[in-house]
Amino acid sequence: MPTYQIKVNGESKSVDVSADTPVLWVLRDHLDLVGTKYGCGIGQCGACTIHVDGTAMRSCSMTLEQLNGKSITTIEGLSEDGTHPVQEAWKEVDVPQCGYCQAGQIMTASAFLEKNSNPSEEDIKNAMHGNICRCASYNRIYKAVEKAAEQMS
Amino acid sequence: MRTSSLAGGGMLIGFNLFQACKPKAIPPVDLSKLTYTDFNAFIKIAANGAVTIFSPNPEIGQGVKTAMPMLIAEELEVAWNNVFVEQGILDTNNYTRQVAGGSQSIRHGWEPLRQTGATARQMLVNAAAARWGVDASECSVSEGVITNAAGDTLGYGDVVNEAATLEVPEDVKLKDPKDFKIIGQDAQNVDIDKITTGKPLFGLDYKKEGMVYASVLRPPAFGQKLISYDDTEAKGMPGVINIIKIGEKVQKLFEEDASFASKISSSDKVVVIAESTWQAMKAKEAIKAEWENDILMESTANHDQMLTGFLDGTQFETRRKDGDVKKAFSEADMVLERTYESPFLPHNCMEPMNFFADVTDEKVHLVGPIQTPAWKAGLIAKLLGREEDDILLEMTRMGGGFGRRLYGDFVLEAAEISDAIRKPVKVVYSREDDMAVGVYRPAIKYRIKASVKDGQLTGYHLKEAAINDNMYGLIPNFFPAGAVENYQVDTKSYKSNITTGAWRAPYTNFLAYAEQSFFDELAEVMEVDKVQMRLDLLKKVDAEADESIEYSPERMIKVIETAVEKSGWGTQPKGVHQGFVNYYCHNTHVSEVADVVIENGSPVVKKITCVVDCGIVVNPLGALNQIEGGVIDGVGHSMYGDFGFDAGMPTATNFDRYRLIRMKEAPKVEVHLIQNELAPTGLGEPTLPPAGGAVANALKAATGKRIYQQPFVKNPELLKVPEELIIG
Numbered sequence: 001m002p003t004y005q006i007k008v009n010g011e012s013k014s015v016d017v018s019a020d021t022p023v024l025w026v027l028r029d030h031l032d033l034v035g036t037k038y039g040c041g042i043g044q045c046g047a048c049t050i051h052v053d054g055t056a057m058r059s060c061s062m063t064l065e066q067l068n069g070k071s072i073t074t075i076e077g078l079s080e081d082g083t084h085p086v087q088e089a090w091k092e093v094d095v096p097q098c099g100y101c102q103a104g105q106i107m108t109a110s111a112f113l114e115k116n117s118n119p120s121e122e123d124i125k126n127a128m129h130g131n132i133c134r135c136a137s138y139n140r141i142y143k144a145v146e147k148a149a150e151q152m153s
Numbered sequence: 154m155r156t157s158s159l160a161g162g163g164m165l166i167g168f169n170l171f172q173a174c175k176p177k178a179i180p181p182v183d184l185s186k187l188t189y190t191d192f193n194a195f196i197k198i199a200a201n202g203a204v205t206i207f208s209p210n211p212e213i214g215q216g217v218k219t220a221m222p223m224l225i226a227e228e229l230e231v232a233w234n235n236v237f238v239e240q241g242i243l244d245t246n247n248y249t250r251q252v253a254g255g256s257q258s259i260r261h262g263w264e265p266l267r268q269t270g271a272t273a274r275q276m277l278v279n280a281a282a283a284r285w286g287v288d289a290s291e292c293s294v295s296e297g298v299i300t301n302a303a304g305d306t307l308g309y310g311d312v313v314n315e316a317a318t319l320e321v322p323e324d325v326k327l328k329d330p331k332d333f334k335i336i337g338q339d340a341q342n343v344d345i346d347k348i349t350t351g352k353p354l355f356g357l358d359y360k361k362e363g364m365v366y367a368s369v370l371r372p373p374a375f376g377q378k379l380i381s382y383d384d385t386e387a388k389g390m391p392g393v394i395n396i397i398k399i400g401e402k403v404q405k406l407f408e409e410d411a412s413f414a415s416k417i418s419s420s421d422k423v424v425v426i427a428e429s430t431w432q433a434m435k436a437k438e439a440i441k442a443e444w445e446n447d448i449l450m451e452s453t454a455n456h457d458q459m460l461t462g463f464l465d466g467t468q469f470e471t472r473r474k475d476g477d478v479k480k481a482f483s484e485a486d487m488v489l490e491r492t493y494e495s496p497f498l499p500h501n502c503m504e505p506m507n508f509f510a511d512v513t514d515e516k517v518h519l520v521g522p523i524q525t526p527a528w529k530a531g532l533i534a535k536l537l538g539r540e541e542d543d544i545l546l547e548m549t550r551m552g553g554g555f556g557r558r559l560y561g562d563f564v565l566e567a568a569e570i571s572d573a574i575r576k577p578v579k580v581v582y583s584r585e586d587d588m589a590v591g592v593y594r595p596a597i598k599y600r601i602k603a604s605v606k607d608g609q610l611t612g613y614h615l616k617e618a619a620i621n622d623n624m625y626g627l628i629p630n631f632f633p634a635g636a637v638e639n640y641q642v643d644t645k646s647y648k649s650n651i652t653t654g655a656w657r658a659p660y661t662n663f664l665a666y667a668e669q670s671f672f673d674e675l676a677e678v679m680e681v682d683k684v685q686m687r688l689d690l691l692k693k694v695d696a697e698a699d700e701s702i703e704y705s706p707e708r709m710i711k712v713i714e715t716a717v718e719k720s721g722w723g724t725q726p727k728g729v730h731q732g733f734v735n736y737y738c739h740n741t742h743v744s745e746v747a748d749v750v751i752e753n754g755s756p757v758v759k760k761i762t763c764v765v766d767c768g769i770v771v772n773p774l775g776a777l778n779q780i781e782g783g784v785i786d787g788v789g790h791s792m793y794g795d796f797g798f799d800a801g802m803p804t805a806t807n808f809d810r811y812r813l814i815r816m817k818e819a820p821k822v823e824v825h826l827i828q829n830e831l832a833p834t835g836l837g838e839p840t841l842p843p844a845g846g847a848v849a850n851a852l853k854a855a856t857g858k859r860i861y862q863q864p865f866v867k868n869p870e871l872l873k874v875p876e877e878l879i880i881g
Contacts, residue, residue: 025431034358035351040584044808075351082350090349094341098214099348100503100552128816134503134553135214136785138819
């Protein structure tokens, strides 16, 4: 199996996996970063969202080769102590029910707000539309993104 | 450590004993710095006053891991901010009803959990009083500090040693609700920090030294059984450790214990065991299996015909019969009859099914997401021929349950695999496995017929035709039972080889839409006010005279009147189309009003006003989350949830072909809670069933068309707004 050098949450890592292994499973099974969740495996639900050079991507649908040296940030590396404005907003609004999808929601929201810190209602809804929350905590996700935007603008 | 049994509840309180004493209870931030010894009950108190409360019931997102410890902390008289919460393990000696289901955790925990806290508090006070040589009645407690008449103080940590040696009082007094300090206050989800930073919490996150991963090949269609398989290619794939066949043990168990019969689970299955999840999943795809078909491979088209045939027929089981509906229909001025149809629904928990098992000669270690741990532990003991004492079952936080994790077929698989390979193993379902090997909400059809005479509802006849049984029980006694003189509920079901079971708010998740749509239409043909008709019917109910009537007409009327006021029912500007419903299930009274507006020529569900009477609200912050989620889940599945079978094969196996509600489709939910001091009831389910009815009724108001089939998007024509109804 090939050896890959990747940069995750600011650290360089070396992993031996077959070329077709999705980044999701590299993170979860090989690097013990289980905050990134498996939901569908086909890029439909957003539970596996990570940042690749700051852009929100579906880790279930990309391989290490496709990363091509780019840096990964996972929920574990979004902030040192869980105080990224999006994480703070999520806590303040008390968004989660089961909580399983929320890492993906937070990663989508944080990448989006980096690029658009003064979003309209429509902007927020469009940005978050790709992430399924089966518990349907959508009202609170919306509220938390709005709150985080105030902090980040 | 010491545990003591409580009279009645059969519950225990454990104290961890420490030598040092400090006067004021300020727990450390880092729990790991305290060396707690083993425990087996609800409460641990350290010498420095730190309090840890164990939440007994499984957490599926319904919030009991926060709310149940709040009940204990309230009576224990400690500051909520100083309480650490941990998930209890399965412990049938010390806990009762460790189940997540039926919205019952808070209702059943209300008395015993407060008793547990109050008993502990009294023992701590008695210990302090004894040390001071005063009567316990002279002492008061606040935030874990006991004060006597002279003003001396002792922290809980100071007296926990002595307290644990005292007799357990059996007559402790519970607080008056007006004195509550924790119950009724907003409390954040106790796992919020771990959730927002991605710490391991869920079954899928669990790891143990030496653990391997298993991916299971099950029959792709209901009605199939494994004949043979070729694993030559799969065996040579990277990371593959072993490929085995399982099923024998489960089949033998089903012969002994039919309560868990499930045909798909009882077929032989092929298991790939690999070093990683991905390797196991990939190698499974490389197995070439041959399947044998049952004589009949079922399809939705056949089900449809069959269920309609049942409704047209006369062979029913009568569940309730008041008066004589036939006579009422024959004497009526007017009769209305309508039929409502629903598809199967998969649960689609975001965390796919998974479970960890490590079977050794010494013990059976099970870890993972399960709503019914005690039931599963018992089955595993039978499956493996072990003593129940050999089984250690730890519940993880669950990425959703919705009823799917009541069944635990995946626990049996994990145990059978680990027993065969004698390694710690985690079974992981792919999303495709999860959706295709379901225990679905059954497809159902309802036909409702009502008669009107002299402006009064004189007869009501509900017929149900369902795939498998639809968990009958309470339906016959729900509204409008008790309000109509001639009332009958009949059911008939088809025994299918497709597995069905409880799906969030079983037996009402579709019924509420059917009935509430029917009432709406009935009011239209009777030319009476839709809300007034419901109120008039409720006023006829004498719930005291009829013990089978579980709902309270008074509470329902209050909920309805509040919904009218809060939603602006009847006073909305042109262009806002409203639909009204009220419902009772899972011991909670609910009324919902949907607001639909027309945007770009299409109806859009903008807002749902939801009024709930669940008695005392333990944690308003969590309660609102449940209510909002339940309503949107109800809207989503009514609008989009579509699932069927073609020759036993599911019509969808992932989210590309199965539509769940998303952000842009989610209405704003405005919640109003009825304030009272009645014992609390659950919120995990009761707001879901009526939501579909509220939307259907609002859509009728907006489009002029009534929808008799779920999902609503199935017939796009019905969602078109006629030109003349579009207001510019």
